[in-house]
Amino acid sequence: MHQDAICDLYLRLSLDRDGKTAIERQESDCRAWAERNGLTVRKVHIDRGRSGYKTVERKGFDAALAAVTAGVVGTLIVWKLDRLSRKGIGQVGKVLDDIEKAGGRLVSVLDGLDTSNDSARMVVAMLAELARSESRNLGTRVGHAKRYLRSKGQWIGGQPPYGLLIDPKSKKLIHDPEHVVYARLIADEALAGTSLVKIARLLNEYEILSPRGGQWNAASIMQLLRSPAFAGLMPETETVETDDGERKYTGRVLPYRDPETLDTVEVGEGVITVGEREQIIRTLESRTFVHVGKRRPKPDGTALLTGLVYCAVPDCGRRMHRVGVSYQCMARRAGNQCIGASALADAVDQYVTEQFLTKLPALEPDDPLLVAIADRWVHRVDPETFAKRDALTAEIQDEEARLADLEDARYVRGEFSGAAAVERYNRLSERLRGRIDGLRGDLRRLPVPSVDVSPMLDGVTLREAWADATNEDRRERLSLAIDRVEVSKGVRGQRIIPEQRIQIHWAILPTRRASIVNEPWRFCGPRAEVGSGSPSPTEVTRVARP
DSSP states (O other): OTTTTEEEEEEEESSOSOSTTOHHHHHHHHHHHHHHTTOEEEEEEEEETOOSSSOOOOHHHHHHHHHHHHTSOSEEEESSHHHHOSSOHHHHHHHHHHHHHTTOEEEETTTTEETTSTTHHHHHHHHHHHHHHHHHHHHHHHHHHHHHHHHTTOOOSSOOOTTEEEOTTTOOEEEOTTTHHHHHHHHHHHHTTOOHHHHHHHHHHTTOOOTTSSOOOHHHHHHHHHOGGGGTBOEEEEEEEOTTSOEEEEEEEEEOBOTTTOOBOBOBOOSSOHHHHHHHHHHHHHTSOOOTTSOOOOOTTSOTTTTTEEEOSTTTOOBEEEETTEEEEHHHHHTOSOOOOEEEHHHHHHHHHHHHHHHGGGOOTTOHHHHHHHHHHHHHHOHHHHHHHHHHHHHHHHHHHHHHHHHHHHHTSOOOOSHHHHHHHHHHHHHHHHHHHHHHHHHHHSOOOOOOOGGGGOHHHHHHHHHHSOHHHHHHHHHHHEEEEEEOOOOTTSOOOHHHHEEEEEOOOOHHHHHHOOOOOOOOSSOOOTTSSSOOTTTOOOOOOO
8 A cells, every 4th residue: 555654753841951861862763764674764853842741732642643644644753652652541542543443553662563573563552551650650750859959948940930030059040140120120110000011012113022022012011020039039830620520720820838837938039029029919809800700701892803903013024903893903902012003892803704794695606705614614524533633634735746746857967867867756656646646545435524504604594593693603603714804003083994904814725635636516405504603514515516
């Protein structure tokens, strides 16, 4: 088969630092195994600084799994099984099932495992559970070490707040001579009641860089001022217990308290005093809405274009949010250097809504916008299947590019001359064409969830559904047809003229899929309710060209 001699590598490192299990070492060992076994490495998927135990997004893992389960490659190689996952047989077992179903195999170099061998699965299950147990034990040991260091008042890791450094001997915080004066300026302005936005603008105006080297904004100022370490107190990130009994970080940082005395623990010098911190926090809390310690769902009245509307001021392009009765540029409100576009929200909403409700019923069945809408909708129905389809589509285009370059090399650049060279060209060309044909066959065999967008072409049905829908449902539908809405800067006191200040960027089918997928849309089956939530596979139908 076309993929049997091709493999992908998956590499992962929880902490992105040098060492014996560094990414470079993993890749070297995996490539050596592939070479010894006559396999060609197609692509290397990497997750740096991503845990295999915690529930976090791993784009490299997702891409590697999609490639092998779609049949793009026949083998997925990992350096060690715990690089793939530390979640036990629950996740690893599903991965094995998916790979086996696709006719592929998983290889673990250091463990000496190859799932093409039937006896390997039992060993994989044992190692997967062992990796999960090791992660739990490691978490326990790290927790004990952190508690010990906290009890000694020593910094336990991470970047200290702006204006502070870590003393290499005592492991306590000391003033950073280069930045502490600016850190104290921030504190003095906050104590004087200056808004965070104005503080950010002041720093940006004088080109004082933030800790990450960019501009300051209100959020970064607030995070700094609320940090316990900014006042010389030991910080601790709050955790909550999840439904499965594990601990999850909330992102909220509080002063650490000794479990026996319940007193806060000092960790060195602070830029502000504990009393000043309490005063600043009282001021900040008086300006914000308190959720009584709980995360509340967004009310139904959330702005219609949230996540879709952007500032059109040159060199800005940041998102706009509804503030009061207007959409306002968040870069301007956060203190960044943007003149800031703003416009009456109702006027923008009405214009975009009318354009949406008018444009869609006027579309022809083969209109590119309608194809893009259907493509987005069907991707939401079955994301796992389309991850495989997208992996195959990308590989087909890459292989076609290689074939085109090979043909240019012979017929344009004249790099293949002589009988032996022509024979080599024919061999390479035949191999590429065979792989492309194989990939196209795999793509045709994959199931294609279908979608019926015909209700969107019925003006009456579309408007009735829109009238009955919530703002969340309306945003869902708008995001199918619209990439972004840009609002330019207006003139104060002048009435907004939507056609002059609002530009709608309608959806476009991604180039890769548009160039490979030759499947026209027609409408059949039951009519999907446009105003309802996300469609289900039973509500929609799509037919591809045989």
